Amino acid sequence: MSAEFSLILDVQCALGESPVWWKEAGVLVFFDIVGRRLHRFEPRSGRQEIDAVEEDIGCVVPAKGGGYVAGLRSGIWLLDAAGARVRQLAANPENPATNRFNDGRVDPRGRYLAGTLDEPKAGGRAGLYRCDRRGLA
Numbered sequence: 839m840s841a842e843f844s845l846i847l848d849v850q851c852a853l854g855e856s857p858v859w860w861k862e863a864g865v866l867v868f869f870d871i872v873g874r875r876l877h878r879f880e881p882r883s884g885r886q887e888i889d890a891v892e893e894d895i896g897c898v899v900p901a902k903g904g905g906y907v908a909g910l911r912s913g914i915w916l917l918d919a920a921g922a923r924v925r926q927l928a929a930n931p932e933n934p935a936t937n938r939f940n941d942g943r944v945d946p947r948g949r950y951l952a953g954t955l956d957e958p959k960a961g962g963r964a965g966l967y968r969c970d971r972r973g974l975a
Contacts, residue, residue: 847879847886856941860900867906869895876906876921889921897942897952907969909939909952914969928967928974930954937964 851870854877858867866879871894878887897909898917905924906917913929930939932954942952950969956962968975 846881849877849886849888851875851877856897858899863900867898867900869898871895876917891917891921892923894938896938896940896955899942899944899950907944907950909942911938914939914950914952914967914974928969931967931974932963932965936961 849870852873853871854868855871856868859865860867864880864882866881867877868879869876869891874891874894876889876891876895876898879885891908891910894911895908896911898906899908901907901916905919906921907927908915908917910923911930911934912926913934914927916924916927918924927950930937936958937954937956939952940955942950945951948970951966952969953966954964956964
């Protein structure tokens, strides 16, 4: 049995990553890291929304109460529904000139887990962090 694939959304991302299905809203959320764009796609209606983000974005999850928790170059932020920074939850503990937050998700206990990426891949320095009510560890 062979599968057939068809393009449903041509977004022309420079570096599109980390799709997240937001069940409650019925939307697929993903982003373009270097294009600094947050994308939302509602398959049922075909509606697509794209918002600019102020800096490189490496991971995003829907936040309770609306908006998103996102790993940006400068740290972990609460973003509003349009991708604008509302409040920094934790600063990037590494050098943001060379390291940025990359993949991240929420664990079953509600903690945000996110890794960093050594972009020049020269120093081998990157980490995995937990962000919760106690801060970043």
